[in-house]
Amino acid sequence: MKKYVVLLGVILIISCVQNRTTEKSGVAVVRINQLGYLPESIKVAVFAEKEATSVNSFSLYDAETDKEVYVSSTPESKGAYGPFTSAYRLNFSEYRTPGTYYLKVNSTQSPVFRINADVYDHSADFLLEYMRQQRCGYNPFLTDSCHLDDGYILYNPEREGERIDVTGGWHDATDYLQYTATSANAVFQLLLSYRDNPEAFGDAHRANGLPGPNGIPDIIDEAKWGMDWLKKMNPSPTEFYNQIADDRDHVGYRLPNEDSVVYDPKRKGRPVYLASGEKQGVLQYKNRSTGVASTAGKYASAFALGASVLNDFYPGYTDDLPKRAKDAYDFGEKNPGVSQTAPGSAPYFYEEDNWMDDMELAASSLYKLTQDENYKQKALHYASEEKITPWIGRDTVVHYQYYPFLNAGHNELATALKSQEKETVASYYDMGLRLLHERGKDNPFYMGVPFVWCSNNLVTAAVTQCKLYHQLTGDDTYLEMEAALRDWLFGCNIWGTSMVVGLPKNGDYPVDPHSSLNHLEGYQTYGGLIDGPVYGSIANSLIGVELHDEDEYAEFQSDLVVYQDDVGSFSTNEPTMDGTACLVYYLSSLENASITGGHRKKQYTYDQSGAIIRGDKSERKINLMFSGDEYADGGEEILKVLEKHGIKASFFFTGNFYRNKKFAPLIEKAKDQGHYLGAHSDKHLLYNDWEEKKRLVSQEEFKADLKANYEEMEKYGIKDAPYFLPPYEWNDEIITQWADQMEIAVINYTPGTLSHADYTTPKMDNYRSTDRIMQSILTFEEKEGLNGFMLLSHIGTESDRTDKFYSRLVELITTLKERGYEFDTLESLLSLKD
Template structure:
């Protein structure tokens, strides 16, 4: 009997030990899945110092069959809450199916490998954009902020009414800013321009269900353009902001917004190019070019996309693209947003990137109209030389939206238009910025080189796009794993094992309690919203008014380095943003578009192969001398074809 008790005790101890070990290590994956031909890396992260001696395995979920096995490889050491971390590269697994990773008793969640893993993701994120609409809101099937707004700082008397209803709420609050709205509009237009086959047509222009023979992403982009036109109604009138942080006085559904002392009207701030702020705090504005450039680039790209669909509307966009650019030339400098009663505002400190993008898009639009407009392109290149690398790249910190947009879009557009040494200069600027991040990223298993400042997920998304654009411009794949690591991070390959996009993918760990009145008051899902993302522990500790409302389910994964909370009370890490989501829509469209390009290329390659076989068969019927001659010619043709395919 004593032996039996000892045996039972041993069994209990073994299972207790196994449970403890299981809770000390995790395998993080991209819960959205992986493409068969793509890079596939997961992260083994543990809190135990015991070396990982067993290989990792890729297991077919349905059968339990091990389809791939390899060594765990290099220990990258401590990161955040973990004492050791390893990269598990299983790119060799290309067969579509459902799988999980395993090493010892540690097992990852299931994931999918397939060509269609990213299909529909960009359209899914458009749900959040529609839900953020001001004016008529198709999610609520109701209108809000229809009384906007009364002017401040303008050439007209303060409190003059002007119609600026429309656009998108900036985040889960109801402020509206031109810088973020224009940037979001540009990304949506660019997504349609670059990947038109990705998007569906399941909604009307007003956002309600239906079809209108126009891609939903274009409906959404036009919603943004309509509001931007209201914010730049005359050649010399330009507004920068609607509402201020009095918005944060309490929770309400948008149509109940009356926080400004004038009924349902909200203040709209004229872009003066000088410091503004109605209360204690002021911004450090020095000009209007940062806002003017964003206006101009969005309008100019809108003209390019819409001139064949709606000529009269496109002409308005072309006129405003030119007038906004002129205001940027007249008042160079930054047009920061105006604070209210708190010290937080968008502290943008650069503008030449905005004017670079405006100039090159004006060049592109002018070419459609038959003008060479070389001066625009020359100006764009000159602006590009002033700020070669976006300043946050490679740094550990920056102020809130200090360098915005978080990617220099103009470099990509200029590089597509210029040739020879100028093209190489611009491409090198992209590479220099990526290399700055890589020097930091290569030292940790997550390949994390993006700083954990406010809206770190927005920076991550933008940086992934920069890596993608660099790869497309050059064919250079040296940063492909870094690019993929940023994408994987957004969808679960991070210390917390969570996707940072509400509801995407279905069934995975995604935000459930974001900082949003929609979810907090009404339990409305905010599908497709990208939350701000993790911040440094030191930033979190010093923010005003943060208090978690529920026990922290990720407590075991927080660290002095970085924190993330899926909790309504944490506005710094868990608040969705409209502009970050718009950038993600471009990235997701690129991922789906890239898959489609590979799939469409496969039949073409097979056709080339059949032609080669036929040519060889025909050559056998000729004389030895003719065979030799034809083989030389055929070899040259095949070599040329292979080079073309590699370039593609």
Template sequence: MFKLLLLFAVFWTDPNNPENTAVHIRINQLGYLTEDSKIAVVFSDKPIRESFQLLDHNTGEVIGEFKSQRLKKDNWGGFEYSEVDFSQVQKSGSYYLKGKRSEATSTIFRIGDDAYGNHQETLLEFMRQQRCGYNPTLDMVCHEKDGRSFFGPMPDSTFVDLSGGWHDAGDQLKYLITSSYATAHMLMTYEMYPDRFEDKVNALGQPWPNGIPDILDEAKWGLDWIHKMHPAPDQLFHQVADDRDHRGFKIPNQDNSDYGWGENQYRAAYFATGKPQGLRQYQSEATGVANLAGRSAAAMALAARIWEKDLNDPLFAAKCKKAAISLYNLGREKEGFQQGNSYGAPYRYNEETWADDMEWAAAELYKLTGENDYLDQAKKYALMSNTEDSWTVRDSAAHYQLYPFINMGHYSLHEIVDEDFKKVLEGYYLDGIKYTLQRAEKNPFHIGVPFIWCSNNLLTSLVTQVILYEKMSGDKSFSPFLSAQRDWLFGRNPWGTSMFTGIPENGEYPIEVHTSLFVLLGLEVPGGLVDGPVYTSIYNNLIGLTLLKEDKFAAFQNEHVVYHDDVGDYSTNEPTMDGTAGAILMMTHFSKK
């Protein structure tokens, strides 16, 4: 990557080295679609009083000259901020911005309807890296002995086959909380954009095609694991392993964690009882299982339709339909939420919502079966899961308290209800968009999310919510807001970095990520969405954060938010499985048709 950057040195100055230029330009490094809002943020220690030229990268021709407009916002880091709006440029090409007086230059970026290429496939590459069982990135098999049960109807320590699934993040735990959402999200994305996916790998993720779009191969990896986690109509497991996993960086098939049977042996498997759990002092606050059962049922109902209609596999479709119905019934019997379990640490997934998941499941089951009871129940759950259940109308929330970070059930239900109820569902999305817009108007980057842990997950979910709202209502008035949220993820932020590993290929993106494969093997796997910036106050109070290298972004950290491309910062620079999966709809939407 660094050799390629040297080739571009004649055209641009390193945006992350304040000694090179007094003016810093932040743009979407990946680029802009033809009709997008295209606004760069520029900042300096002093007010900016110059125009900026847009130049063609290939010819050096000046395409246009644009005045900078001062922003009267919170001056993060003490900088003075301005905007440069070049939305009128719609000609396809590669460009860069240059200060007419300061000669500060941006990185090179693309304008055109091919700007986003097929990067949804890049995200799937990262998902394959997270596979447990057979891992195609490493060509190895891990955790074959998952796991031994706790809290279930069988005696504690009974072996149950829960091999497979995905590792959650840089660690090697497995959660139904996140895996159910990742699976359902991918399946809904495929249904919305069935013509935008490639077939380059087989079911195991090995590099030859099998006649099935790769997104469905990846979703089936999740479906197969959910089937294992639901071994009987009245049984559901929710987690494999716990924070005893956190024993430093390790290769998956050399796991040094010990759950009582020795290192790299059996791991704890937690049964979903719907009641508080915990093997030591840190107890969950579970009240039911409907969040997990509902999301899993939605995934199974989506799969039943896709494998029947698109893949001509009636046997697997029937298996998924049966599981969807039994999972939904289990959620009906035990309404409430199941949270994640911890062992010796205070951190866990604190999900407290469930009606949104049951709404999604009921809507998908109605589409699958045509039974009116499901439609009636979906509408009831939708009214229960109103705007107040969303992080979008709050200024803070506990870790994964309001998960998933978007209610995709509203979109699923929208197409099958009457016009009056459509307006209700649109209103729920709209309330969240308006609230986040008010927050965005206070900061120079026009970002609408609170910077709690995993802020990038909130951001991709907000982008997705605006996309789905546009599809439901036809209202395109929030398109500039949508572009600003997306552009932050690709470099229009204080640090000038993408939040996805390896995207764009020649840009600034996370490298020193908090994963074993990077630390121990030096692997840079593209497509992973890192957790993202957090409030400085949160960063300063988390346990075990130690930067291992000099902070290359030190000049751009500020009193509001921090981000570090450093292995030692698990709070901002750890790529996650569900965060990456949750960005696939967004990436597909902007991709080349």
């Protein structure tokens, strides 16, 4: 919850200033969903105070005008909860006007929030950032590889010790273990998200996870990455591997590409455990495995759904998936029971005790794929055997005892049925939701989920079950509970913080997650859903929890429940891959609902390096960009024209430029006038060869160069500068990713005109006159339009060029205004929110 990020020693304020109550912290608070509220949705905030108090009304204010726009005299008292003595639910659902607001209860004011159809736009894609960061094999975030020697086989008598290539997939969390249970579930959830809500997803990354669109939605790329691994872990119809590595992995913080753990000095790589149904554990502790159906069922459902969803994108790739799905299902039928993960020197493992839900999902998915009535009857049988996911309604469960936390099988089966059969299966969801409702209805946050490890995963499962039940039946009974569970994840909770790292960017969210990448290198785990709060009894009994910093939420901790934003709080603050993947479905469904309702989501345009090259094309808005390294002869004239026309432009200068004292007055003037001032490299290095784009700098050289640029900017007090224009406007996807590691977004000019050619001189082969440059802009505008354009030219040129394009700036501005264009700030043009 800190208010800044540290970027290689340079402190940059990057849109992370947090909203806090205006009252003394801990006395009285108003908790809201920081992402905001859809106009038509249920909108409830929570007022809570540590002292007994009476609340008779509350007001909603327009944050732009500070005018009261709505008053309610019906706050709902909920009594004491956690650290609070008094708490009230504040329902303002009937107010639907889009805008920016805050709530006020007595003298206590909430953070500012938005009501708009776009509040969940791009949120599902944002979570994929964490999925890419968790990739094993080639890791695009680190632009390096790890665990390429995986692995050697255990618990398969016919292949004991044999090498098997299972490199790939995702690391489970901060540790680098990999489990089929969580990974197959993640693959299924990603595929389900795209199948049901395809419009929610964009294309900004390649198949290998590096920046740059490839014509395939990023979520499909990610699902296939997981599917590739599942295929490797299933080398034959009777081999279903369950796990890579064990708790020997837990030897401290380290990056995955620097993993030094040796499991067996005689063998390369990590152990790969067969799902054999026998009790496993090579060291002191053993699990309680009884069969293979829990694992085989997860394989079968992922393969079956992949056969239909992936086929449109990878013809031929899916040819073997139907057979794999059937083989996995048959193997599960022959080997009923659970295949738990294997412990080692500690008694901690995923203690999955249920498997009927996995076989129901497998049979339901196969029924949809094949229309074979036998699968339908089997699915109905398994569904009746586990109507309610067993964690629901309980006060506590052991770690991953009932997994997956969401029974997606009920939805897959019900959506394939008609009339009474459909109603029967849908009613199973109702049974569980009724239990959650009864547990949560009397507390201010409507929280009926037990605060065990990974409680946020349970919240995600519960809110998704609410959504699926409503979609199946139209029954509104649990809509308020759904809203409360959703809002809990994004700040309407005891601590007033989002449970997703980086979401929303202007909110209060985890900044010290339990992560090696964060702890060792300062890399943030953006998009990761953290484990979430745990009972005070759990928090106070764990061995090894040692906070690295003062607990910023200390005043909100209680015997009931604890959450700490600290790298040492591994039970509450560790992002998890499967929880993140599961939340993608729910967020994508919210985006889809807005789109179905007529909302148009804003989109960027990217080049092949992954640089943003254009804002949204739906509005006639343009940003004027100027770059500079050696020359600034047009600076004064440009600033004068911009000020006269009321335009805020963006200026990208090198460290050379910022260091040059003769340019200091110009830089100060541009800053005072409110223009965006950004980085353009320190020494104006050429990062990539012109022909093949071969990189000419190492990562260390690149980071040092960019850091030096920002250090010069810091001397002018420039702190909020998240966009970077590469020197010569030339870079590849690795440069873009290296910048992303530094939390800097690479942008470039919008191609199509010759505006950037104003640096050329008559002696150059590529010389372009001012007339030709101007004509190129106006001709392109007539043919294709300039909506969302970032129009780049230079703040100065060599003296050999006497035909200065900046002398035509007034003409350019006047002409484009006459054609209906508005000159926008860079920040506004590149914001995906209204």
